[in-house]
Amino acid sequence: MARKGGNRRSIAIVTFPGEDGASAAALLLAAKRGAQVFLSSKSAIARTLADLAGRRWQKVHICGVGIPSEGMREVLDALKKMRALGTETIWYCGYDYLDEFRPALEPYCECRFTSNGMPIPELILRVLYPADTEEEHPNRIRFVGTKYAVKEAVPSKYRARWAEIEQLKTLVRASIRRWINFEDEEAFPHMVRVLAEAEPMTSQDRKMIRLFEGQKTTYLRGRSRAIREIRKLIQKCGPTESPVLISGETGTGKEIIAKLIHESSRRVENLFACVNCANLEGTLLQDRLFGHRKGAYTGADSDKPGLFELANGGTLFLDEVGEMPLATQAQLLRVIQEGEFLPLGDETPRQTDVRIIAATNRDLLRGVEEKSFREDLYYRLAVIPILLPPLRERKEDIPILAQHILFDCCKERGTARVQLSQKQEEELQKHSWPGNVRELENVLQRFVILGTNDIAKCIEQREVTHLEEEDVIPLEEYTRNYIR
Structure with a gap:
């Protein structure tokens, strides 16, 4: 100055x-x-x-x-x-x-x-x-x-x-x-x-x-101290090659942080690949990560590269890594330690240069104690740990998040921009948001579509309406009625 x-x-x-x-x-x-x-x-x-x-x-x-x-x-x-x-x-x-x-x-x-x-x-x-x-x-x-x-x-x-x-x-x-x-x-x-x-x-x-x-949609919005600290962490760890472990509840925005780390790195010109470890079981997850050779199993009619091969030189984001089977965890550990992997049905290891960013909504240390997650893998992944707090612990972020969600929603629907009053923002801040930012998006989309001023009512309607037992009819009866 x-x-x-x-x-x-x-x-x-x-x-x-x-x-x-x-x-x-x-x-x-x-x-x-x-x-x-x-x-x-x-x-x-x-x-x-x-x-x-x-x-x-x-x-x-x-x-x-x-x-x-x-x-x-x-x-x-x-x-x-x-x-x-x-x-x-x-x-x-x-x-x-x-x-x-x-x-x-x-x-x-x-x-x-x-x-x-x-x-x-x-x-x-x-x-x-x-x-x-x-x-x-x-x-x-x-x-x-x-x-x-x-x-x-x-x-x-x-x-x-x-x-x-x-x-x-x-x-x-x-x-x-x-x-x-x-x-x-x-x-x-x-x-x-x-x-x-x-x-x-x-x-x-x-x-x-x-x-x-x-990457047009990648924004880490918020003014809370937690978000400011995370931005600083991204700036520090982005240019490094160290693995990062992002912890936080479902819907908090862990993938956004992973993308921003990738964009802050020298790997930004190469692929950012991601896989949800909870969506694939056993061999399917191994196939997705490591690929396979022709004839590795029934239906494997040709060689198929896995993400470790496709993302060579880039970043691989392993979402819900706590759901990864122990056998696959051992293979992942080898990639991190040796920089090599073995495709299914192959006997020759292949080299890869991939940065690992993992995310979880579980307590992995408890998983280590319960023998469901390898201790050596945990410490390999958690070189740089980042904790993303739930929305209920950073309520000062809610107004700015709501403002931009409403803007995007109105723009997508081609409607006039909707502005929240201070009272409506306070109503949003009162809610505990168990679904975090994802739930906030759903509530605000409902608010725009219904065209109401009662934001509290939109929050209350988040629960799924269940059918009464007498409203449910057997599939066979429904089919007969439909065929008539």
């Missing part, structure tokens, strides 16, 4: 990690070359402003970051300090905040509120380039085209640039994903500079795009 008494800096642009935030920041940066871009959020804006106040900026643009009702005093204190130091602050904000916050903010900063649901980038376009027509916008800055969902919506004279627009849209979303999953402080501001053509797209950007296109 710069000393308070240092030279005055020029322009800071504060934005939030979203598509509109990226667009707004890029527009400002294109008009104000040399500005610095900072990430913030509604919950962190007071801290961000306090930090900026100590750096003595000439002008600060805040584009699209929400105004917090809690912590408003800290926000005003920072703005007051910035004004005393000669900093001019402009806050571009959604129209929902107009009546509630304008009187408090206007003594310390200039407020520009949108109206009629206008996006923040559109507001900034009109402020910076008031003479532009709608068709001139795509020519003003490349990213403006990213607001178009399909090529046909782009003004005809700019459609030749659609491939560029699609690539930029993907870069925006990939950098947002980097921020959510890894709290990457550099990817998002760099992407804004690319959109504003202040910097060229790099090979790392293109790699990030390819990765995003392959």
Whole structure:
């Protein structure tokens, strides 16, 4: 951090990690070359402003970051300090905040509120380039085209640039994903500079795009201390080759963590393969893992590679590893220790270079005591143990999870976005969520489909309705009735 008494800096642009935030920041940066871009959020804006106040900026643009009702005093204190130091602050904000916050903010900063649901980038376009027509916008800055969902919506004279627009849209979303999953402080501001053509797209950007296109749904959302600690663990263990054991109840998101570890490793360009050890028994699991030679058993008409061969150079995720039979555990131990495996029906060992990430919802140490899980295998797998707590132990994550689940659900159904009230969020936080995030997804999908405001009723309906005994008829009688 710069000393308070240092030279005055020029322009800071504060934005939030979203598509509109990226667009707004890029527009400002294109008009104000040399500005610095900072990430913030509604919950962190007071801290961000306090930090900026100590750096003595000439002008600060805040584009699209929400105004917090809690912590408003800290926000005003920072703005007051910035004004005393000669900093001019402009806050571009959604129209929902107009009546509630304008009187408090206007003594310390200039407020520009949108109206009629206008996006923040559109507001900034009109402020910076008031003479532009709608068709001139795509020519003003490349990213403006990213607001178009399909090529046909782009003004005809700019459609030749659609491939560029699609690539930029993907870069925006990939950098947002980097921020959510890894709290990457550099990817998002760099992407804004690319959109504003202040910097060229790099090979790392293109790699990030390819990765995003392959793993679009991998997000570790939450602001709880447990999730923050897990993100730090992912960053530390990702680049290593050590096995990882992820423990947690069903539905908590263990596979997401495994994918993020893979994406943080040097193996990211190679296959991420997964198998649920509880779904396959005995020989079927061995066949899936190690493959077989032709004639190994009845029906084996040709050689078939297993996951250890297919994922060579990549990562293998063993879900529900606690359900693996002891015989298969011994074979797995050999792979970890020696880097070799034996396909069914073969006598020649094969080499493999695979990183193992395992997950379980069981207490494996108890399994060791009960002789259902090998002790030597446990210590080979648990080099880096990660415990993912159940949702009931990190209830502060529920509102942000709910927000994104609802967004995805509404987008998939093509319906208007649904926002939860504070009371509805509190109802969600009261529930114990034995099914964890998976159960939360089901409840919120039900909430959207039924179109109700009673979130508590949607939670209560999670139980399966059972038929009364008199409602059940024998199969033979049902068949006769159907044939008639």
